[in-house]
Amino acid sequence: MKALFCFGTRPEVIKMAPVILEMRNKELDVVICVTGQHREMLQQMLEIFSLQPDFDLELMEANQSLNALSGRIFESMDKIFEEVIPDIVLVQGDTTTATIIAQAAFYKKIKIAHIEAGLRTYKKHSPFPEEINRQLISKLADYHFTPTSGATENLIAEGIDQSSICESGNTVVDALKLIEKTIHNFDFFGELGVKPEEFKKMILVTGHRRENVGKGIQELCQALIQLARDPELLIVFPVHLNPNIKKVVQDNLDGYENIKLLPPVSYDQMLALLKHCDLVISDSGGIQEEAPAFKKPVIVTREFTERYEAVEAGFSILTGADSIRIIQVAQSLLLNAPDLQNITNPFGDGKAAKRIVDFLEKL
DSSP, X not given: XXXXXXXXXHHHHHHHHHHHHHHHHTTOEEEXXXXXXXXXXXXXXXXXXXOOOXXXXXXXXXXXXXXXXXHHHHHHHHHHHHHHOOSXXXXXTTOHHHHHHHHHHHHTTOEEEEESOOOOOOOTTTTTTHHHHHHXXXXXXSEEEESSHHHHHHHHXXXXXXXXXXXXXXXXXXXXXXXXXXXXXXXXXXXXXXXXXXXXXXXXXXXXXXXXXXXXXXHHHHHHHHHTTSTTEEEEEEOOSOXXXXXXXXXXXXXXXXXXEEOOOOHHHHHHHHHHOSEEEEOOHHHHHHHHHXXXXXXXXXXXXXXXXXXXXXXXEEOOSOHHHHHHHHXXXXXXXXXXXXXXXXXXXXXXXXXHHHHHHHO
């Protein structure tokens, strides 16, 4: 079996790395192709997992449209398929890279495996464009690796053949276990130039969703300004490289003594921040999955989530990008921290990669 892994963003590397490493441990033929959809953040992750791409399409351009990126991926993939001649193409999640490569593989009649299949909000524009991306991939894929029973049920309800579905768990838990030792070595207080005794609580913040660009990011900034009025509260915000996010955040939040704006941090550094914070405010799907491993509550600045397992378990609370609601929930959680220590992680046991590779080997 020759497996071609294709990805372009940091979250894709995180969730595909355990599968790549598991295949290599079994001495299977693995080829890696990256599109470079997120160049700097992608490179950080490749280094952490010691992965070297066999092909790098180098497609990242500043402020390129989704249509332009899609066209360039389509144009590049025929040559890759002809050179590699894969038996199967693996894609992950719901990115533009995953969607277009799945479609390109379908046109070549190459088998497609979809890691983290079945997530749904059934809201066309929430998140945008991810919701439609993952639905399209499910129509194209031959094999579907779902992270939860809810995701499996979604696919079955959509008419996907149950024999093509493997409920593997989420590979993000595998990734956390692979690098958990390194997160203890990151002195983030020293990196931030602050003394831990100066602050009683810490909030970790991220924001990058397209539907929150503009008014949503403005609302988030206004909430953080109000929360920062508490001098004993430290707010740490690794800012996404998207210039439409970066400029708004810097214009609004730069200069506040207890709001620390950082460039994008490496994954082990992000996990160290997650481990030591008291609360997360984020629109990230990945953080909704990672926070349960550290027993941290997450304020999700979206109206809908495809990860309702975290909401039902008590880890996530939906507020939308509404500054008043964010402030109210954040203050409540900081004052009365929920007891999450004995709640089981709804996203799996860290053995997802093994289940995925075992399933493919049996085909």
